[in-house]
Amino acid sequence: xxxxxxxxxxxxxxxxxxxxxxxxxxxxxxxxxxxxxxxxxxxxxxxxxxxxxxxxxxxxxxxxxxxxxxxxxxxxxxxxxxxxxxxxxxxxxxxxxxxxxxxxxxxxxxxxxxxxxxxxxxxxxxxxxxxxxxxxxxxxxxxxxxxxxxxxxxxxxxxxxxxxxxxxxxxxxxxxxxxxxxxxxxxxxxxxxxxxxxxxxxxxxxxxxxxxxxxxxxxxxxxxxxxxxxxxxxxxxx
Numbered sequence: 593x594x595x596x597x598x599x600x601x602x603x604x605x606x607x608x609x610x611x612x613x614x615x616x617x618x619x620x621x622x623x624x625x626x627x628x629x630x631x632x633x634x635x636x637x638x639x640x641x642x643x644x645x646x647x648x649x650x651x652x653x654x655x656x657x658x659x660x661x662x663x664x665x666x667x668x669x670x671x672x673x674x675x676x677x678x679x680x681x682x683x684x685x686x687x688x689x690x691x692x693x694x695x696x697x698x699x700x701x702x703x704x705x706x707x708x709x710x711x712x713x714x715x716x717x718x719x720x721x722x723x724x725x726x727x728x729x730x731x732x733x734x735x736x737x738x739x740x741x742x743x744x745x746x747x748x749x750x751x752x753x754x755x756x757x758x759x760x761x762x763x764x765x766x767x768x769x770x771x772x773x774x775x776x777x778x779x780x781x782x783x784x785x786x787x788x789x790x791x792x793x794x795x796x797x798x799x800x801x802x803x804x805x806x807x808x809x810x811x812x813x814x815x816x817x818x819x820x821x822x823x824x825x826x827x828x829x830x
Contacts, residue, residue, distance in 0.1 A: 596815070597816075626653050627653070627667045653766050654766065655689045668689075689760075705766065714777075714778050725741060728742070741761055779813065779814070782818045
């Protein structure tokens with residue numbers, strides 16, 4: 593696990609764009625993508641570059657159950673708005689949030705992932721350590737599945753909805769095993785709210801209580817953060 597720490601978020605996201613571009617230029621064709629506020633500046637910067645994903649395949653980490661792809665808070669809508677309209681992929685996969693049987697949809701999505709192994713996986717991290725929507729206690733050997741969201745996760749995402757009551761209670765998410773099969777992983781953690789959980793991860797507290805701690809066992813993980821204090825790691829840029 594490698595850590596780079598930046599006091600400038602602009603430099604942090606520029607570095608992230610370089611990492612993704614280098615992966616593409618070095619042969620990566622299958623990308624695992626993430627959503628959320630952390631990723632918006634990244635996708636904005638990617639859209640300003642000349643990188644071409646038209647020969648690539650993408651798989652998103654997750655999708656809310658009960659939201660259509662046209663719903664403004666669905667991750668399908670998010671990806672179309674922030675990336676795909678500007679940088680289309682040859683194929684872009686997300687779980688179907690309106691599937692009649694979410695469990696069967698999760699199995700279908702997992703089958704697609706196994707047919708198209710991920711070269712590169714982009715991750716954020718939740719305040720409780722979740723990656724994708726894998727909440728604390730999720731088994732490290734889990735595959736894509738239906739999950740009930742913790743109240744803390746719904747509360748963190750309520751800022752995107754009119755009220756917490758509108759935040760879905762379930763999601764389909766890549767499992768932890770599905771994620772760590774990727775050859776290369778980039779985790780971006782910005783903001784004070786991520787301080788405590790990032791310390792747990794960097795301390796190698798390998799526990800299912802902190803899902804992101806599984807990354808300590810992956811051979812090719814890069815973490816970019818803007819957190820500066822001791823215990824987070826050495827400064828790499830000012």
